[in-house]
Amino acid sequence: MLYTGRALKRLRLLRGIKQSHVAELLGVTQATVSRWETGVLIPAEDQQAALEHLFAREDSTADAAIKRLVETSTARVHLICDHSHRLLAASPARRAEWRRDMLGTPMFRYASDDIQHAEATLQDLGWHEGETTSLVVETGPNGRYDVPIVAGRVLWERIPLADGAMGRLVTTLT
Template sequence: MAAHDTGLALKRLRLLRGFKQSHFAQLMGVHQATVSRWERGDLPLSKAQQAAAHRLLAAARDPRQDAALKRLVESSARKVHLICDRTHRLLAASPARQSEWRADPAEFIGRSLIGYASQEILAAEATLADRGWHEGELATLEIATAGTLDPVIPILPGRVLWERIALADGSAGRLVTTIA
C-alpha cells in the first residue's frame, strides 16, 4: 500500500476511534507534525510504527474494562498498583499497597510516581526500549529492588512484577505487583 493510501487509512481509523492527532501522537511517542505527515502520505510509517498504530486503532475499546480493572486493583489483597506505562501516573492502588505509604493515597492519583523509584527500578526502566517492551515484544518483567527510604512513599526491598496491559484509550498501563 502506498504511503498516501496508508496515511488516508490511518486518518480514517484515528477519526473513527475519536483520537485527536495530538493524543494519537502522544500515544505513539512522536510529535503531532509526524502524525500529520503520515496522514498526508509525506512520511511512511516504519514496520514497528505500523504495528503500534494497528494495536492502538484496530481493537474496539471499552472504558468499562478500565473501570473493572481499577476496581480489581483497588480491591486486591495483594500489594499492587496500576500506573500509566508511559507517564507513570498512578491510576489505582490496592489497600495493601496504600498501607505502605505515609500520605493520603488520593493525593497521588493522576500524579507520576517515577520520582519515588529506587535505583534498580530506574535502571530496569532504562532497559525497556531495548527489550521491546513498548512494542509488545515483552509483556512482563520481574525485577529486584533494594528499596528506598523515602518518607512519603517508601519502597520495601524485594521483587516486583511489571505487567504491560492495554487501556481503553489505546495507551498502555502497567500493573506493579510485589512478589512475596
C-alpha cells in the same frame, strides 16, 4: 518522569497532537520539540512537569473493571500508565504503605535506583513494542518515608487500556 524522545513522540502521536501545538503549549519552538523527540535535547525539569500534565489522561469508564479489581485486591499491587507512570489505581495493602494519597500522581520520582535501571532497559527488551509483556524486577530501597520502597521483587505486567494506551500492573512478589 524523564520522557525519552521515543516515548514523547509515541504519546504525542497517540493523542493526535502536532509538534507545533506541543511547542505552543509549552512556550518553545517546534524545532525544540523535534529535538526532544530525536534525543538531541532533553527537556528541562519545568518542561518535563508541563509534559506530564499535557499527556496525563483521564480514566476511561471501560477501564473501571480493572481499576475495581486492583482496588479490591488483597495483594500489594498498583496500576500505572506505562508511559507517564501516573498512578491509576492501588490496592488497600499498597495504599497502606504510602503516607499520602497518590492517585493521579506520576510515580517515577519515587523509584529506587534499581527500578530506574530496570526502566532504562525496557527499550532494549522490546517492552514498548510488546515483545516483552512481563518482567520480574529486583527493587532496592528508595530511602523515602512518604512513599517507601523496600528491597524485594516486583512483577511488571503490561496491559492494554481502553483508550489505546498501555498500563503497567506492578505486583510485589516478596
